[in-house]
Amino acid sequence: MxxxxxxxxxxxxxxxxxxxxxxxxxxxxxxxxxxxxxxxxxxxxxxxxxxLKHRLARSLFLYALANGWLRAGSTVVEASSGSTAVSEAYFARLLGLPFVAVMPASTSPEKIAAIEFQGGRCHLVQNACDIAGASTQLARECGGHFMDQFTYAERATDxxxxxxxxxxxxxxxxxxxxxxxxxxxxxxxxxxxxxxxxxxxxxxxxxxxxxxxxxxxxxxxxxxxxxxxxxxxxxxxxxxxxxxxxxxxxxxxxxxxxxxxxxxxxxxxxxxxxxxxxxxxxxxxxxxxxxxxxxxxxxxxxxxxxxxxxxxxxxxxxxxxxxxxxxxxxxxxxxxxxxxxxxxxxxxxxxxxxxxxxxxxxxxxxxxxxxxx
The missing domain is CATH 3.40.50.1100 (Rossmann fold)
Incomplete structure (x- = not known):
């Protein structure tokens, strides 16, 4: 297998x-x-x-892997204003997976640069309320996985x-x-x-x-x-x-x-x-x-x-x-x-x-x- x-x-x-x-x-x-x-x-x-989001990103990746949600080559998508995306980009690169952060256009340029430094790509949206919907659509279009920290943070952490x-x-x-x-x-x-x-x-x-x-x-x-x-x-x-x-x-x-x-x-x-x-x-x-x-x-x-x-x-x-x-x-x-x-x-x-x-x-x-x- x-x-x-x-x-x-x-x-x-x-x-x-x-x-x-x-x-x-x-x-x-x-x-x-x-x-x-x-x-x-x-x-x-x-x-x-x-x-702090380094702990969360690690837990989310382990949770997704244990649930069978990630496969070799899967694009990982996250809705994040910055720090979670920086950390998830780090773990995605560790596993050789593409990573896309969906975030408000107002996110600090320093955080965008940090995500890109870790090998991630940033997808900016104007309204913060739209990032979850945009993430779901993007993951569907590329056949990837939406990590969805806002839903899974509390249950992914042991x-x-x-x-x-x-x-x-x-x-x-x-x-x-x-x-x-x-x-x-x-x-x-x-x-x-x-x-x-x-x-x-x-x-x-x-x-x-x-x-x-x-x-x-x-x-x-x-x-x-x-x-x-x-x-x-x-x-x-x-x-x-x-x-x-x-x-x-x-x-x-x-x-x-x-x-x-x-x-x-x-x-x-x-x-x-x-x-x-x-x-x-x-x-x-x-x-x-x-x-x-x-x-x-x-x-x-x-x-x-x-x-x-x-x-x-x-x-x-x-x-x-x-x-x-x-x-x-x-x-x-x-x-x-x-x-x-x-x-x-x-x-x-x-x-x-x-x-x-x-x-x-x-x-x-x-x-x-x-x-x-």
Missing amino acids: PNRDWVAQAIRKIEADFNRSADTHLIPLALPGFPGIDVYFKDESSHPTGS WRANNNIAESIFKQMAQEVHPVPTWIVCSAGTGGTSATIGRYARYRGFDTRVLCADPEHSAFFDHYARSLRREPAPEDLAPTPASRIEGIGRPRAEPSFIPGCVDAMVRVPDALSLAGMRYVNARLGRRVGGSTGTNFVGVLRVAEIMRAAGRSGAIVTILCDGGERYAHSYYSPDWIAAQGFDMDAADAAIRGSADTGAELPPLADAVRDQAGG
């Missing part, structure tokens, strides 16, 4: 690649404004393709083992003062990370809560709030602009987002996300992406919750990717000015919270229960 032989060889190649890679670092960052609360960044930028990000975090925290984090903060692009962490914490019996930080122009927060009220999703969703925080936020709640795995959500204004990014950049001495800034605002929010409850403990969040891919946008004064952000006020709010414990500006949030305080 030639294809079974090819699949076995493909899986061995992916496993050998994994065996050559070290785990990612867990970096502490002191918050002067919140004594007794320890904060850590899980640095996913150190993967071979530079982001949340019980296999060095998923949750297992890695808890293992690395084992020798810390607070070995079991009170909160883990992440954001949602597919929802796969929050599902993996929430499931793993429950499976292992850890009393760790998950907060998901959502940017502007994203449907996840509203979907989560409706789930808490047990309201059905509306049949017709109004189109929304693409998220300005690349890699996270979606115009619809994707199938991989599992509300039951999340204990709280907060909607983060984009200006605060970028201010959070700039603060982390200054404190760590390295550029990070905008989604890391969104996560950091979530960290400050749960630090407020813990302080109000009189609790010490640890918060872990994700450093999703490096800032080198955003030189034309988040790190460009001209781009910032064109967005109309009041960055002076946003920077002051983040510094005030992190350094002195001042309260953040009011944020829309939704909490399943208060037990995690």
